Amino acid sequence: MPADPVAIARDLVRCRSVTPAEGGALAFLEMTLRGAGFTVHRMTFSEPGTADVENLYARIGDVGPNLVFAGHTDVVPPGDEQAWTHPPFAGELADGALYGRGAVDMKGGIACAVAAALDYLAASGGRPKGSISFLVTGDEEGVAVNGTPKLLKWAATRGETFDHCVLGEPSNVEELGDTIKIGRRGSLNGHLIVTGKQGHVAYPDRADNPIRGLVKLVEALQSQPLDKGTKQFTPSHLEFTSVDVGNSTVNLIPGQARARFNIRFNDKHTLASLKKLMQARAKKAAGKKIKFAFQWEPSNAGVFAVKPGPFTDLVTAAIKKVTGRKPKLSTSGGTSDARFISAYCPVVEFGLVGQTMHAVDERVPIADLRALTAIYRTILDRYFG
Numbered sequence: 001m002p003a004d005p006v007a008i009a010r011d012l013v014r015c016r017s018v019t020p021a022e023g024g025a026l027a028f029l030e031m032t033l034r035g036a037g038f039t040v041h042r043m044t045f046s047e048p049g050t051a052d053v054e055n056l057y058a059r060i061g062d063v064g065p066n067l068v069f070a071g072h073t074d075v076v077p078p079g080d081e082q083a084w085t086h087p088p089f090a091g092e093l094a095d096g097a098l099y100g101r102g103a104v105d106m107k108g109g110i111a112c113a114v115a116a117a118l119d120y121l122a123a124s125g126g127r128p129k130g131s132i133s134f135l136v137t138g139d140e141e142g143v144a145v146n147g148t149p150k151l152l153k154w155a156a157t158r159g160e161t162f163d164h165c166v167l168g169e170p171s172n173v174e175e176l177g178d179t180i181k182i183g184r185r186g187s188l189n190g191h192l193i194v195t196g197k198q199g200h201v202a203y204p205d206r207a208d209n210p211i212r213g214l215v216k217l218v219e220a221l222q223s224q225p226l227d228k229g230t231k232q233f234t235p236s237h238l239e240f241t242s243v244d245v246g247n248s249t250v251n252l253i254p255g256q257a258r259a260r261f262n263i264r265f266n267d268k269h270t271l272a273s274l275k276k277l278m279q280a281r282a283k284k285a286a287g288k289k290i291k292f293a294f295q296w297e298p299s300n301a302g303v304f305a306v307k308p309g310p311f312t313d314l315v316t317a318a319i320k321k322v323t324g325r326k327p328k329l330s331t332s333g334g335t336s337d338a339r340f341i342s343a344y345c346p347v348v349e350f351g352l353v354g355q356t357m358h359a360v361d362e363r364v365p366i367a368d369l370r371a372l373t374a375i376y377r378t379i380l381d382r383y384f385g
């Protein structure tokens with residue numbers, strides 16, 4: 001009997017693994033994968049100031065190529081549980097869909113990968129013609145410190161090598177098969193601080209109003225585009241998200257003014273080159289008059305992209321075979337753990353349809369779970385074929 005992705009997804013949804021809690025989700029995966037012959041490692045990573053996080057690495061086969069399915073079992077909180085049509089951790093099936101937090105992001109995706117791997121192994125005498133691995137973290141929806149980056153380092157230290165990776169994040173926009181993500185923009189958060197001199201508003205000559213300087217620098221930073229876009233990416237974009245003076249009185253010129261911004265950037269930039277560019281633009285606009293400084297928030301969200309080639313072609317063909325759709329190769333959206341994996345091997349993101357992720361009544365059509373399993377199974381067949 002083929003492995004049932006719906007049953008696996010239900011069991012996973014019933015684990016209350018609100019980030020960073022394990023909630024039984026990794027224990028369930030461990031049991032399921034061990035039963036199919038995988039060697040399973042569970043490890044907890046810690047870092048001062050962050051919660052401990054449990055992770056899992058499982059592999060079957062001891063020769064290459066090693067195809068990795070990656071993902072996370074942690075979920076965002078359900079919010080007001082009363083607002084859900086079906087309880088967020090009950091795993092109820094209704095109207096042809098599985099309801100629950102994580103159904104699409106991304107316990108459903110993991111369930112499909114597990115079911116596909118089990119089916120593939122059953123059809124090939126219990127051993128792959130290479131290796132199949134699962135790299136699963138409980139820390140994707142949180143700060144992503146004790147998850148995938150450390151898991152990858154742990155695996156590399158043990159001599160594990162990865163050849164290709166499929167990350168089962170919900171990549172599709174409207175319908176299963178419409179989008180593969182082959183890259184992600186980077187993200188940088190910064191503060192621009194202009195310092196003046198505090199004083200009475202009636203005597204501006206004795207003060208130096210930093211708001212004037214801030215307005216000028218805000219304009220200088222956002223007036224010119226950062227680039228024109230690249231072959232694989234849309235233009236980089238800077239957006240101010242807050243301007244703060246913190247002044248509650250009417251007769252005071254404040255001593256300092258701050259603005260906060262975020263930059264989503266493409267492969268024309270790096271975190272370091274962007275900081276340099278911001279500094280240069282602000283300096284040019286400030287002249288000798290405006291005193292400014294940047295504060296950068298720690299970021300590990302660099303940009304990455306996978307060049308279209310045989311692997312993206314293989315995934316595209318598998319999607320087309322099952323759904324009849326030719327997926328778009330996209331680099332849009334926020335960041336994901338693919339940015340960490342891309343330092344070790346080419347990674348594509350293909351999972352369920354993202355429409356209800358992080359929302360009340362998150363749910364996945366049963367038909368999509370079956371179709372995604374068929375797509376992953378086709379990928380396995382062709383990858384090792």
Ligand SMILES: [Zn+2]
Pocket residue numbers: 072105106140169170
């Ligand atoms: Zn996710």
